[in-house]
Amino acid sequence: MKGLNEIGDIRGKRVVVRAGLNVPVKDGKVVNDFRIRKMLPTLEYLSNAGARVIVIGHIGREGKESMLPVCTELNKYLKVLFGVDEIGKIGDGDVVLLENLRQEVGEVENDEEFAKRLASLADIYVNDAFSASHREHASIVGVPKFLPSYAGLQFEQEIRELNKAREPQSPSLFIIGGAKFQTKVPLMEKFLNVYDTVFVGGAIVNDFFKAKGFEVGKSKISETATNLNVYLDKVMLPSDVTVVNGGQQNEKKPEDVLAGDKIVDIGSKTLGELKKIISEARFILLNGPLGPYEDGFDFYTEEVVKSITESLAYSVVGGGDTIASIQKLNIEDKISFVSTGGGAMLQFLSEGTLPGIEALK
Numbered sequence: 001m002k003g004l005n006e007i008g009d010i011r012g013k014r015v016v017v018r019a020g021l022n023v024p025v026k027d028g029k030v031v032n033d034f035r036i037r038k039m040l041p042t043l044e045y046l047s048n049a050g051a052r053v054i055v056i057g058h059i060g061r062e063g064k065e066s067m068l069p070v071c072t073e074l075n076k077y078l079k080v081l082f083g084v085d086e087i088g089k090i091g092d093g094d095v096v097l098l099e100n101l102r103q104e105v106g107e108v109e110n111d112e113e114f115a116k117r118l119a120s121l122a123d124i125y126v127n128d129a130f131s132a133s134h135r136e137h138a139s140i141v142g143v144p145k146f147l148p149s150y151a152g153l154q155f156e157q158e159i160r161e162l163n164k165a166r167e168p169q170s171p172s173l174f175i176i177g178g179a180k181f182q183t184k185v186p187l188m189e190k191f192l193n194v195y196d197t198v199f200v201g202g203a204i205v206n207d208f209f210k211a212k213g214f215e216v217g218k219s220k221i222s223e224t225a226t227n228l229n230v231y232l233d234k235v236m237l238p239s240d241v242t243v244v245n246g247g248q249q250n251e252k253k254p255e256d257v258l259a260g261d262k263i264v265d266i267g268s269k270t271l272g273e274l275k276k277i278i279s280e281a282r283f284i285l286l287n288g289p290l291g292p293y294e295d296g297f298d299f300y301t302e303e304v305v306k307s308i309t310e311s312l313a314y315s316v317v318g319g320g321d322t323i324a325s326i327q328k329l330n331i332e333d334k335i336s337f338v339s340t341g342g343g344a345m346l347q348f349l350s351e352g353t354l355p356g357i358e359a360l361k
Helices: 034-048 067-072 083-091 114-119 137-147 153-166 181-191 205-211 266-282 299-310 320-329 344-353 355-360
Strands: 014-019 052-056 095-098 124-128 149-151 172-176 197-200 241-243 246-251 263-268 284-287 316-317
Touching: 014 034, 014 137, 034 052, 034 067, 034 124, 067 095, 067 284, 114 137, 124 137, 124 153, 124 181, 124 355, 137 197, 137 355, 149 153, 149 355, 153 284, 153 344, 172 181, 172 266, 181 197, 181 284, 181 316, 181 344, 197 266, 205 263, 263 266, 266 299, 284 299, 284 344, 299 316, 299 320
Parallel strands: 014 052, 014 124, 052 095, 124 149, 172 197, 172 284, 284 316
Antiparallel strands: 241 246, 241 263
C-alpha cells in the first residue's frame, strides 16, 4: 500500500480523493467537524503540490442529504468549489467537492460502470476515508482498479495507531460500551486474551447481567440470543449501576435491579474501581459510551474520559458519542489518538485489515 510520500510529481494532475465526510448536520449546518478537520492535511498536501483535487464522499444513509453544508464548513479552512460542473474550471492547487455519492445507486452496489465513471474524472486516486473503508462500495474498492492508488495521511495514521491497540502494552485496559451488541461482542471476545482487563459497559452489559440470571427490567437488550456464560468470569462488569424508574434515578447493585427499573449507566462505585485501573494502565482502548449519551446520561462517560487524560497511559479512543464527549470537554489533544472510524475501527481491530485497505495494495 503506497502513501502520499510515494506519489511523485502531481502538479497539474487531477487527483480524486475519497474523503470521510459523513458528519452530523442540523438545520443546514455541520454540528461536528471532527472528520472534516482530520482529512484537511491530505487536501492541503495535494493542493500545495499543485494537484487539481476532486473530493468525493457520502453523507447520510439514504442518499437524500446534500454535501453543500460540508462544502461550507470546508471553506472555513481552505477554498473549495462545489459541484461536478466546476471540475473543468479548476487549476493547479484548486479543490472541488462533488455531491453526495449515495445519490447514485451504483455507489452502494459497487457497480463497475459507476466506478469507471468516477475514475474517469482523474489521473490518481487517494483514499483518506478510513471511516468508510469497511464497506465494499464503488468509491472504496471499485475506483482503485482503474487508477494508480494511494493512502491519504489520515488513512495511514489510523492504521499505525490502531495496530498499536491490537498489541497493547501491559497493563492494558479495554473499555467497551455503546449499544451495538453484535458488532462489539466479537471484538470483546478477541481481546479477552490480548488485554489484561476488559470492562463491559453501555447497553451491551445488560445482556451479561441477564446471562447471570439478574433482573434487567426495562433495560435495552440485544434481539439476538448469545451464550455469554463462557465470558462472565473473564470480563469486568459494573459493581453498581444507575437505574431510572418512574422519573426517579438511583444507584443499585446489578442483582438488586427491579422489574420496573431501566439500567442507564454505571454507578459511582464502579467509577472508582475504573479510575484505579486507569491510573495503573500503560495502554487504554475506549470504544463507545457507558450510558445513552444522546439522552443526557453523559456524566460517567465524561468522568472516565477525563481520568484517561490524567493517566500516563497511551490512549486510543473511537465511537461517535465517545468523540462527542471528548469535544465537549475540549480535551482532544490530551488523548493519544482519536479514531475517525466507527464500524471501520471495530472491524480493523478485529481483523487487521479492511476492504478499502486491500483495494490499495
